[in-house]
Amino acid sequence: MENSPLFNAGKGAVFTNQGTIEHDASIMSGENLNAGASTGTMYVKNPITLAHSIMTNSEHVFLSREGAEEFAKMVNLEIVEQDYFYTDFRFNQLKKQKNSPSKFGTVGCVAMDINGNLAAGTSTGGMTNKKWGRIGDSPIIGAGTYANNKTCAISCTGSGEYFMRSVVAYDISALMEYKGLSLKEAVFKVIHKKLPSIGGDGGLIAIDNKGNIVMDFNTPGMYRASINKDGEKNIAIYLE
Numbered sequence: 001m002e003n004s005p006l007f008n009a010g011k012g013a014v015f016t017n018q019g020t021i022e023h024d025a026s027i028m029s030g031e032n033l034n035a036g037a038s039t040g041t042m043y044v045k046n047p048i049t050l051a052h053s054i055m056t057n058s059e060h061v062f063l064s065r066e067g068a069e070e071f072a073k074m075v076n077l078e079i080v081e082q083d084y085f086y087t088d089f090r091f092n093q094l095k096k097q098k099n100s101p102s103k104f105g106t107v108g109c110v111a112m113d114i115n116g117n118l119a120a121g122t123s124t125g126g127m128t129n130k131k132w133g134r135i136g137d138s139p140i141i142g143a144g145t146y147a148n149n150k151t152c153a154i155s156c157t158g159s160g161e162y163f164m165r166s167v168v169a170y171d172i173s174a175l176m177e178y179k180g181l182s183l184k185e186a187v188f189k190v191i192h193k194k195l196p197s198i199g200g201d202g203g204l205i206a207i208d209n210k211g212n213i214v215m216d217f218n219t220p221g222m223y224r225a226s227i228n229k230d231g232e233k234n235i236a237i238y239l240e
């Protein structure tokens with residue numbers, strides 16, 4: 001999905017106020033709470049691969065900008081020019097929305113493997129017109145991404161400033177772990193009560209440790225798809 005120009009991640013990601021494209025990504029394993037994340041990279045072709053590499057090949061969790069690029073080169077990830085990420089669609093968005101950041105289009109993934117281990121990943125260009133090295137929720141473990149085999153795996157999309165302040169992904173896991181809520185109840189509480197109470201809009205995809213899938217949002221729509229262990233697919237944009 002990072003290689004498709006249709007999403008706000010990798011190729012086709014949104015532009016910053018400076019006319020650059022700067023990616024954020026994160027990944028987490030629910031089995032051992034290992035995680036990796038990167039922010040502000042401009043030349044790594046696949047930021048989610050960088051996040052995965054940070055998780056598996058470094059002693060750190062979160063790397064930024066030039067340092068993250070240096071690490072990417074060290075582990076031989078594919079490096080490209082900024083031009084590779086360019087799309088007319090996103091450039092026109094920047095021109096039109098110079099003063100009002102647009103939202104969403106981020107790519108997220110949650111999964112349970114054959115052994116019942118959960119994982120979550122999120123990759124984004126962030127918000128159109130972002131300034132001053134702005135970092136959103138997507139690369140922040142606990143805000144935009146979280147996975148824990150005890151509870152669930154979550155990947156968020158939406159107005160990152162509010163998702164960070166609500167610590168959305170971890171909050172859902174905590175509501176399940178400490179309060180005994182189901183995934184559906186916990187997601188409902190955070191997406192339809194807590195987040196809107198401070199003005200946040202967006203949604204998330206989630207899977208719990210029994211394989212229940214929840215994809216919920218407080219916006220008119222959210223591109224989403226799922227497949228369960230029986231091969232049943234669900235693809236939707238608006239409310240069903």
Ligand code: ASP
Binds near residue numbers: 135
């Ligand atoms: N949450 C992302 C951010 O704030 C944007 C998005 O989901 O589209 O950077």
